[in-house]
Amino acid sequence: MFDLTGKTALITGATGGIGRAIAKTLNAQGANLILTDVNQEALDAFKAELGDKVAVFAGDITNPDDVKSLLNFSKEHFENIDILINNAGITKDTLSMRMTDDMWDAVLRVNLTAGFRLTREILPQMMKKRWGRIVSMASIVGVIGNLGQANYAASKAGLIAMTKSVAQEVAGRGITANCIAPGFIATPMTENLPDNVKQAMLDRIPMKRMGTPQDIANVVAFLASEESAYITGQTINVNGGMLML
Numbered sequence: 001m002f003d004l005t006g007k008t009a010l011i012t013g014a015t016g017g018i019g020r021a022i023a024k025t026l027n028a029q030g031a032n033l034i035l036t037d038v039n040q041e042a043l044d045a046f047k048a049e050l051g052d053k054v055a056v057f058a059g060d061i062t063n064p065d066d067v068k069s070l071l072n073f074s075k076e077h078f079e080n081i082d083i084l085i086n087n088a089g090i091t092k093d094t095l096s097m098r099m100t101d102d103m104w105d106a107v108l109r110v111n112l113t114a115g116f117r118l119t120r121e122i123l124p125q126m127m128k129k130r131w132g133r134i135v136s137m138a139s140i141v142g143v144i145g146n147l148g149q150a151n152y153a154a155s156k157a158g159l160i161a162m163t164k165s166v167a168q169e170v171a172g173r174g175i176t177a178n179c180i181a182p183g184f185i186a187t188p189m190t191e192n193l194p195d196n197v198k199q200a201m202l203d204r205i206p207m208k209r210m211g212t213p214q215d216i217a218n219v220v221a222f223l224a225s226e227e228s229a230y231i232t233g234q235t236i237n238v239n240g241g242m243l244m245l
């Protein structure tokens, strides 16, 4: 698809449904990978599947010390990070009237603050090389909102606005920053939804199917590549037609 030979990509949430597909796809395009997530065993097993151009680091991306260690770790393995994929995300859903401060803060910390912190810490390497790609996983919910997801929607809308701001700051340095807004994708995040909720979602999708993690990974591969050089500050909606902008 797109040649990423010689580039190094850092992927957060790398053992989740979408993260795995992104890692496999970028690996197949020739990229070196630094994969991070919370569970060491899951990461080790995934590395064994992917081979030697892969380094794995277990940590919590909301913890600044873990982020520092992650960046030191990546320097030891690969010279530079060229591609940052802010993919880790969580939900803590309930109606706004019942949403506690903890539920709000936890989602904002993972989905938005951690993505910003990683972006800030990795940008100097990209500026120096005058090349970089930042791809952040937003959501259709960050564009249109969703009942029961005020925290999640706000975090994803924040990611979209953060991306537009960063994109303007670094556009002159060969660095692009974009978001992908997936619709309804079949992953562990969505498999536990009740059947009636799933059916209601499917009824709203013109393509009449859930998306696959690969549908998302294909777009990541493009946004991470040389070929997407003139696209920045954008949000690419990948949703089977569920929302047409």
Ligand SMILES: NC(=O)c1ccc[n+]([C@@H]2O[C@H](COP(=O)([O-])OP(=O)(O)OC[C@H]3O[C@@H](n4cnc5c(N)ncnc54)[C@H](O)[C@@H]3O)[C@@H](O)[C@H]2O)c1
Pocket: 012, 013, 014, 015, 016, 017, 018, 019, 036, 037, 038, 039, 059, 060, 061, 062, 087, 088, 089, 090, 110, 137, 138, 139, 140, 181, 182, 183, 184, 185, 186, 187, 188, 189, 190
């Ligand atoms: N599945 C969908 O339908 C869908 C739709 C729109 C957007 N998204 C977004 O896509 C991204 C990936 O989602 P997914 O469906 O693969 O979810 P997932 O739950 O399968 O994967 C998310 C991964 O993030 C990791 N993670 C969570 N908190 C972390 C932390 N503090 N530190 C490090 N890692 C952490 C988890 O361990 C998990 O492996 C998320 O940002 C999600 O919001 C998913």
